Amino acid sequence: xxxxxxxxxxxxxxxxxxxxxxxxxxxxxxxxxxxxxxxxxxxxxxxxxxxxxxxxxxxxxxxxxxxxxxxxxxxxxxxxxxxxxxxxxxxxxxxxxxxxxxxxxxxxxxxxxxxxxxxxxxxxxxxxxxxxxxxxxxxxxxxxxxxxxxxxxxxxxxxxxxxxxxxxxxxxxxxxxxxxxxxxxxxxxxxxxxxxxxxxxxxxxxxxxxxxxxxxxxxxxxxxxxxxxxxxxxxxxxxxxxxxxxxxxxxxxxxxxxxxxxxxxxxxxxxxxxxxxx
Numbered sequence: 001x002x003x004x005x006x007x008x009x010x011x012x013x014x015x016x017x018x019x020x021x022x023x024x025x026x027x028x029x030x031x032x033x034x035x036x037x038x039x040x041x042x043x044x045x046x047x048x049x050x051x052x053x054x055x056x057x058x059x060x061x062x063x064x065x066x067x068x069x070x071x072x073x074x075x076x077x078x079x080x081x082x083x084x085x086x087x088x089x090x091x092x093x094x095x096x097x098x099x100x101x102x103x104x105x106x107x108x109x110x111x112x113x114x115x116x117x118x119x120x121x122x123x124x125x126x127x128x129x130x131x132x133x134x135x136x137x138x139x140x141x142x143x144x145x146x147x148x149x150x151x152x153x154x155x156x157x158x159x160x161x162x163x164x165x166x167x168x169x170x171x172x173x174x175x176x177x178x179x180x181x182x183x184x185x186x187x188x189x190x191x192x193x194x195x196x197x198x199x200x201x202x203x204x205x206x207x208x209x210x211x212x213x214x215x216x217x218x219x220x221x222x223x224x225x226x227x228x229x230x231x232x233x234x235x236x237x238x239x240x241x242x243x244x245x246x247x248x249x250x251x252x253x254x255x256x257x258x259x260x261x262x263x264x265x266x267x268x269x270x271x272x273x274x275x276x277x278x
Contacts, residue, residue: 014038016240048093091131159195177193178206211243
């Protein structure tokens with residue numbers, strides 16, 4: 001089998017390294033042979049100039065930003081306003097950093113509505129519309145990340161997310177699909193990728209157990225064939241996490257970092273294998 005994985009840049013989500021300094025993360029990723037990152041939007045941890053300098057010194061590009069855990073659909077107006085205000089600051093950060101994609105998603109860890117689900121979706125739509133409008137003024141594109149039901153109760157399938165983003169009629173809003181989340185929610189992940197089509201602006205990869213590509217049962221060969229079919233040429237962002245309890249704590253013990261680097265090394269090699277003639 002031949003795919004075009006080698007034509008797509010390879011990145012890693014920085015949050016999977018926990019609270020390690022960005023310079024240390026960058027050095028490790030460059031040594032592992034990666035091209036860039038999805039940078040955690042820790043607005044108090046570094047300025048855009050500092051982040052750009054650190055990553056640039058290691059030859060790494062910022063492909064995308066992932067947000068802090070804020071709640072755009074919360075029924076409480078004050079909570080929701082704080083979330084929107086954070087995203088507006090994140091957009092300014094992105095614009096100063098060179099216009100990477102900016103990811104949006106539901107509040108991680110809230111798995112049920114606090115009020116009525118339909119009401120929360122209306123509130124979410126209002127919040128994302130406001131964010132998308134400001135992003136357009138800055139020349140930025142947003143992606144809605146589809147999370148599984150054990151992380152968020154909002155828009156857990158590609159179909160639901162597509163219906164939502166298309167209803168907002170924002171030309172700068174696309175979709176982020178993740179092989180790990182699709183493994184849980186989608187009867188056929190390849191069909192989900194086809195359904196996203198030209199609105200798939202970002203793709204995350206980890207196997208069915210959120211470990212290295214090849215350590216679970218996800219059919220990545222099939223997914224990469226569809227990525228070729230729909231013309232996806234964006235980065236492949238790896239989001240593996242170390243084994244152990246509590247999926248929201250990436251570095252769990254003294255062995256976690258070694259496991260993470262092992263997974264990243266193995267995943268990168270698998271992607272190279274996918275792009276080699278059979």
